[in-house]
Amino acid sequence: MSTLTRSLLILLATCLALWLVLSFWQPRLDGRVVLVTLVLLMAGGALFFARRQTSGRRDIGLTVTDNTLPPEDFMGAVVLVCGDTAALFPAGEPYRQTSLGWYLPVGAPEQLLPLAGRIADTRPALAAQVALLLAVVPERHRERDALSHSLHAWHRAVVACRRVLPGPPPLLVSTWLTPPDGADSMRDVWLAATPAGRGVQIFQPGQGELSQKSWSLEALPAEREARFYLSLWLDSLLTWADEHVDNILGQRQGTLPALTPCARGWNFTPINALAGNLWQRHLCAVTRLAPPGGQSHEAPPLPDCLLATFPRRRGISIKMRAWRMAGLICGVFLLLALASSYHHNRRLLQNTGDRLALYRQLDGQPAGPKLRAQALLRRDADFFEAWQRGGEPARFGLGLYQGMRLIAPLRAAISDWAPPVINKIPPGPKTVRLDSLSLFDTGKWQLKPGSTRVLVNALVSIKAKPGWLTLVAGHTDNIGNSAANQQLSLKRAQAVRDWMRDTGDVPESCFAVQGYGESRPLKTNDTAEGRAANRRVEISLVPQADTCRIPDATIMSPQDGGDTDN
CATH class of the missing domain: 3.30.1330.60 (OmpA-like domain)
Structure with a gap:
């Protein structure tokens, strides 16, 4: 929510609070001064903290702007890409958009929480659609310790960003790897696995979802060998991922819980590999053969197939959130005003009824007390008649005013008795x-x-x-x-x-x-x-x-x- 919107809501709450104190509650003068001062101090403090919260937000190293973020009516998933983002955004692109998702790169773990907070503040309707994608490119890492340190940092960042989002965002883990020779045609094919226990599923453009066995058997004779080798590479990749990635994410780090990905995806596409990377060393240890290095100038495909399995969620927009907050403020004001009006009307009926009962109990002997009681009843009747002509005060309003039904019994009681006439002997002439x-x-x-x-x-x-x-x-x-x-x-x-x-x-x-x-x-x-x-x-x-x-x-x-x- 923007600073202007917060300020307007605080101003609305302040005006309604002052209206409530001065028109509906109407305490004694000293109490009125104290309440007005308290309301103004609270409003000033709220404005100060709202401005300080906005100015004090630290967007460490963020290059994301409002033009980079998706529009608030975007219906797809907002995917924050963590990990090896340089391989997915080779040209320094600020985002990538597909039919199912809006992918935003996160350059470092410390940038994940500010980015999620900015989305929650400026695009609250999309906060429920945020998903986290941990990108792993084995061919871009040479040292295992460096990869482990990076995954631990991303682990902490993923857990931390849950505080600013409406719910735990789904976590996806995707791996990109250069395919074996002869399998370049499989570039757009995705292999995916979910915790549902259905095994590895194949997502191929134009063919939908297939099991791994069906995908291998239904291939043409020219593609069967490539798919067979691809399956072998997948088995090796699963072994490598279990050792280098899953063991790190699946362990607790102190008070941080273990992370369980909602889905895993693998894609075989040419990658600009580093010499002596972890994947090459792994294959050399298994096959004693060095795999060929890949070269590509195109961005790798994105795992839209994983996003298709998530339920569509929709958050509350900034405008709707502001209207809801304004409605809540007005609702609280109306509730307190109704309670105050009910209290004042109840006291009005009770006090007038007590004066009327006392007046009827007095017999007029002597006439002084009853005359004073009659004067009070006449004053009440005059007030009620004036309010009937010009409108009752706000503290008795909101449809709860009952003074008009007291006018008739008051006038009847006043006219029922008159003080006795005393004939005084006029004073004689002076001496x-x-x-x-x-x-x-x-x-x-x-x-x-x-x-x-x-x-x-x-x-x-x-x-x-x-x-x-x-x-x-x-x-x-x-x-x-x-x-x-x-x-x-x-x-x-x-x-x-x-x-x-x-x-x-x-x-x-x-x-x-x-x-x-x-x-x-x-x-x-x-x-x-x-x-x-x-x-x-x-x-x-x-x-x-x-x-x-x-x-x-x-x-x-x-x-x-x-x-x-x-």
Whole structure:
């Protein structure tokens, strides 16, 4: 998967995670800050490691490019050719393509793992079609130890490359050898053996698959001798391969398991042989005759016959893998969002139901708790109605919102009860205080001629009302005899009462007169200002039912709070 695709997937996951935290989970502010910070840190770390993984991949000595690799819709096998690749790609060809396979040379064992990893990353659909071909050309080796060392290195590389492929790739072992004299016509003939136990099979173009016995008997008389010698060479080659190749691959190397090839193939074709090679020495030891050296300028045939026996497998393309990963990310987001919405809706129903049950349990005595519970229900109903008009919040959505079915029971409960109406007695007029010196001369209780204007103003503020008693109280300072002061305050109060009675045509039963003398001072009598404030006449209304009856007036109770003007 490319770096751009990984970055886009990380960006998608980050956006959905932030959406989930801010719109669906909605924790408290401090928790929201922590979660957002954690999401951003994880996204940054994922982007860093994705870029580092791409830039840190080591393609040691690889000459393979994207143009060299097969297209992602290639239906054949992708064969990584190991071992003696120089004999199969003599002109330095980057690949060879046949109807059944795409052959890529691997120059050294340490290049096998990076090449397999590049195919898995850039051509994931072809990763399941990868096969390994170990090419053995006996005539290209002079030293047995060097061949053994090379096979051990390829053994380790084959086991290692299995980590980056979706499954253990099939291993093929093919051998190319110069045929004996007179057998050049057998160049395109392949001899193959599989672990199925059917022996050696012959694959000849245009004739299909034959057993070794049938192939020898059905030959023309001119070809029987060549095929007979070819069979003898095959027997010698099997003996040599068992000693130099099979014993090495079939042994465990420490923790590395033994390798069992899925198929073996042999092809007799002219090879540019090295003098004194292992195959020549083997034949000299057996026959005492030196085999002729082959020369060829053409690439040897490839073992397509071995590929035809493998089942066709198809992997997942980069685009499909990206879509699957995006689908997985969206699926996880949707699952978490649904779980969050279910949780929030369940809490919404539970909390609203609890408030509704508490409201119904309260009897309204006193009315305060039920009024507060009713205010909460009214707030909930307003929220639900607003969400019904404009859409519910995201944390309650995704088809799980149940608030609309709570509106009717909430409104019904709110309208079922109203607080009792309390008729408060309206406060009476304020007490009017009149300065005694503005009404009377010193020591006197007869009203002065200029006091009428002051009394008229007081009469406007203090109106007799049905069911109210007008109280007139006189007060003096502490100068003089207290008994005389008490009598003086009483007479002054009576004088004010008489004037109000006669002027306002109010029955005397509507008045009460009281003289307090010096007993209720407002301020200290030690100063002239305090004594002046204490010399006063106070007029106020006191509620007292059925006390004052004004002629031709309807009497109203104090609880009614009504006024009747005379």
